[in-house]
Amino acid sequence: MMRPSVQFDGSTLSPAEVERIATNNADVSISTDAWHKVETARSVVDGILERGETVYGINTGFGALVDQRISPEDLAQLQTNLIRSHATALGKPMSRASVRAMMAVRINSLVKGHSGVHPDVLKQLIAFLNNDIVPFVPRIGSLGASGDLAPLSHMALALIGEGMVLDEHDSPVPTDGVLKEHGLIGIGLRAKDGLSLINGTSQMLAFMTLAERRLNSLLPLADMILCTSMEARKASVQPSDQRVHQARPHPGQSLVAERIRALMKDSPILESHADCDRVQDAYSFRCAPQVHGAVLQRYSAMAETLNIELNSATDNPLIFPDPKNPGPHEVISQGNFHGEVIALAADSMSAALFELASISERRIDQMLDPARSQLPAFLAKDSGLESGLMIV
Numbered sequence: 001m002m003r004p005s006v007q008f009d010g011s012t013l014s015p016a017e018v019e020r021i022a023t024n025n026a027d028v029s030i031s032t033d034a035w036h037k038v039e040t041a042r043s044v045v046d047g048i049l050e051r052g053e054t055v056y057g058i059n060t061g062f063g064a065l066v067d068q069r070i071s072p073e074d075l076a077q078l079q080t081n082l083i084r085s086h087a088t089a090l091g092k093p094m095s096r097a098s099v100r101a102m103m104a105v106r107i108n109s110l111v112k113g114h115s116g117v118h119p120d121v122l123k124q125l126i127a128f129l130n131n132d133i134v135p136f137v138p139r140i141g142s143l144g145a146s147g148d149l150a151p152l153s154h155m156a157l158a159l160i161g162e163g164m165v166l167d168e169h170d171s172p173v174p175t176d177g178v179l180k181e182h183g184l185i186g187i188g189l190r191a192k193d194g195l196s197l198i199n200g201t202s203q204m205l206a207f208m209t210l211a212e213r214r215l216n217s218l219l220p221l222a223d224m225i226l227c228t229s230m231e232a233r234k235a236s237v238q239p240s241d242q243r244v245h246q247a248r249p250h251p252g253q254s255l256v257a258e259r260i261r262a263l264m265k266d267s268p269i270l271e272s273h274a275d276c277d278r279v280q281d282a283y284s285f286r287c288a289p290q291v292h293g294a295v296l297q298r299y300s301a302m303a304e305t306l307n308i309e310l311n312s313a314t315d316n317p318l319i320f321p322d323p324k325n326p327g328p329h330e331v332i333s334q335g336n337f338h339g340e341v342i343a344l345a346a347d348s349m350s351a352a353l354f355e356l357a358s359i360s361e362r363r364i365d366q367m368l369d370p371a372r373s374q375l376p377a378f379l380a381k382d383s384g385l386e387s388g389l390m391i392v
Contacts, residue, residue, distance in 0.1 A: 003025070003026060003027050004020060004025065004026045004027075005026055005027045005028070005029065006020060006021055006026045006027075006028050006029075006104075007028070007029050007030065007031050008028065008029070008030045008031065008034060008104075008107050008108045008111050009030075009031040009033060009034045009108075009111065010034050010037070010108055010109070010111045010112035010113065010311060010313075011112070011311050012311065013104075013105070013108045013310045013311055014307070014310070015209050015212050015213055015216075015303070015306060015307070015310065016213070017104075018101050018104050018105060018206075018209045018210075018213075018310065019101075019209070019210065019213045021100055021101065021104040021129060022097040022098070022100045022101040022104070022206075022209075022210060023097055023100075024100065024132055027130055028104070028107075028126055028129050028130060029126065030107070030111055030122060030126065031111075034111040034112075034113070035111075035119070036113075037111065037112065037113025038110070038111055038113055038117065038119055038122060039119060040113060040321045041113045041114060041115060041116045041117075041319045041321055042116055042117065042118055042119065043321070044116060044319050044321050044330050044331070045058060045116040045191055045192055045319070048331070049072065049075075049191060054069055055317070055331050056317055056331075056333050057192055057195045057199075057316065057317050057333075058075075058116075058191050058192045058331075059072070059075060059191065061078075062082060062195065075190070075191040076188060076189055076190060076191070078191075078194075079189035079190070079191065079192070079193050079194030079195065080160065080189055080194065082153075082194040082195060082198070083153050083156045083157055083160065083189070083194045083197070083198065084153075084157070084162070086149050086150055086153035086198060087150065087153035087154045087156075087157050087163065088141055088150050088153075089137065089138035089139070089140060089141030089142070089150040089151045089153075089154055090138050090140050090141060091138050091139045091140035091141075092138070092139055093136055093137060093138055093139065093166070093170075093172070094137045094138070094139050094151070094203075096134050096166060096170060097210060098203075098206050098207060098210060099134050099135055099137050099155070099166075099206075100129060100132075100134060101206035101209055101210055102137070102148075102151070102152070102155065102202045102203050102205075102206035103125055103128060103129055103135075103155065103202075104129065104206075105202045105205050105206055105209065105310060106125070106152070106155075106197070106200060106202040107122060107125050107126070107129075108310060108311065109200055109202065109312065109313055109314050109315065110122060110196060110315070112311075112312075112313045113319075113321070114313040114315065114318040114319050114320065115192070115196040115313065115315040115318070115319065116192050116196065116319045117192065117193050117196045117197070118190045118193055120187050120190075121159070121187065121189075121193050121196070121197065124159050124184075124187045125159065127182075127184055128158070128159070131182045131184070133158070133165055133178055133179070133182065133184075134165055134166045135154055135155045135157070135158035135159075135163065135164070135165050135166075135175075136154065136158075136163065136164035136165055136166055136172040137151050137154040137155055137203075138150075138151070138154065139151070142203055142204065144201075144204060144338075144339040144340075144342075144343055145338055145339065145340075146199075146337060146338075147198065147199045147200045147201060147314065147316075147337035147338075147339070148198070148200065148201060148202055148203035148204060148339075149198050149199065151203045152197060152198035152199075152200065152202060152203065153197075153198050155197070155198075156194060156197040156198055157175070158175045159186065159187055159197070160186040160187055160188070160189060161175055161176050161179055161185060161186020161187075162175060162176075162186065163175050165178050195315075195316075196315050199314070199315050199316050199337050200314035200315055200337055201309065201314045201337065201338075201339045201342055202314075204339050204342050204343070204346075205306075205309055205310065205342060208302075208306055208342055208345070208346055209306060209310065211346075211349075212299075212302065212303060212306055215299055215349075215353075219295070219296060219299060220259075222292060222295075222356060222360070223256055223259045223260065223263070223292060224263060225360070226260070226288050226292065226360075226363070227260060227263040227264055227267075229285070229363045229364075229366075229367060230260075230264065230270070230285060231264075231267055231269045231270065232367050232373070232375065233281070233282075233285065233363075233366055233367060233373055234269060234270060235270075235281045235282075235285040235286075236270075236280075236281055236285075237260065237261065237264050237270060239257075239281070239285070239286045239287075239288070239289065240256075240257040240258075240260040240261050240264075240289055241257075242257070242258075242261070244257070244289075245257045245289065250290075250293060250294070250297065251293075251297065251300075252292075252293030252294055252295070252296040252297035252300070253289040253290050253292075253293025253294070254289075254293070255293065255296060256288070256289045256292040256293040256296060257289040257293070260288070260289065282362070282366055282372075283362070284359050284362035284363045284366060285363065285366075287359070288359065291355055291356065291359045292356065292359075294352065294355070295352040295353065295355060295356045298348055298349050298351075298352035299349065299352070301345065301348070302345045302346070302348070302349045305341055305342065305345040306345070309341065309342060312336065313336060314336045314337050315336065315337065316333060316334060316335065316336060316337050317331045317332055317333045317334070318331070318332050318334060318336065319331050320332065364389075364392065367379065368388075368389055368390075368392065370383075376388070378390040378392075
């Protein structure tokens with residue numbers, strides 16, 4: 001049976017495809033059109049070198065050393081030195097899936113044709129993914145405000161045959177031996193290659209993508225669990241009445257209310273409780289569409305940010321080839337490496353999930369208290385002899 005494949009084109013990579021790559025459930029390649037863009041951008045870099053122009057990231061120092069002009073014979077060493085000096089991450093290693101996701105999103109950024117990397121860099125990244133060669137990358141060290149320099153440098157070390165990769169037990173082993181086993185060798189970096197490999201948001205984006213995939217499955221389950229709690233407490237479906245949410249038409253709460261109505265449509269438990277004397281339910285049940293819905297809207301906003309970032313160029317400088325008018329103006333220094341948009345989207349989602357957990361905990365409390373639930377204390381079958389869910 002053939003494995004599914006994912007083709008990088010710089011424009012259409014989805015979170016689901018990143019997840020398939022992360023879990024080694026897809027072979028990867030680069031589209032013909034994307035290869036053309038990569039080669040065109042590389043020709044701009046080569047032209048700059050041939051004309052002897054001075055351009056940041058290509059033949060200068062980095063950061064505070066930007067005013068240092070580097071001689072042509074030292075350009076390859078400059079890029080290698082950059083990788084070695086920035087591989088300073090520490091702490092526990094990133095998971096195998098996270099590193100594979102990080103490599104995938106870096107490839108897709110580079111094939112947009114604005115980075116100017118040599119095609120050999122991308123061929124090496126593709127070979128690593130298709131042979132499941134996973135660099136050892138410590139989790140801690142990225143500043144986010146200047147791309148994920150440290151973790152991506154550990155990834156780049158493996159590409160040049162240095163550093164460590166993960167073995168079949170996810171333990172770090174020297175890279176060179178693993179490359180030999182697969183008939184590969186470390187690549188030699190050329191002008192701009194090292195900077196393009198590490199100057200981007202790929203680590204934080206990989207983490208965010210895999211988190212989004214989990215939320216994509218978990219958020220609908222939260223609504224289903226809400227409905228089972230409603231049955232346990234014989235809570236009313238009336239707060240999910242369509243008219244209520246037309247009167248306050250936020251899309252998230254309207255969708256959650258619609259889900260509740262659909263899930264509770266044939267509930268015999270609630271039907272038996274239709275004529276009870278309870279005036280209204282507790283906040284945690286009555287306000288569930290509003291809270292779950294607000295969380296869903298935060299998720300939608302995060303997903304929109306994610307899809308844009310997955311198909312963005314996050315390098316610096318960026319190259320904008322124009323064959324009719326070549327020159328240094330084709331290379332623009334800017335700030336697309338800054339991770340603020342990802343950080344704020346992730347932080348906002350974290351705050352929203354706290355609210356979802358909080359209201360869920362309040363419903364649990366409702367069910368564990370026999371005075372309110374009319375259920376056995378702590379849901380124990382034999383209260384007293386058994387403690388049930390008291391510790392919860």
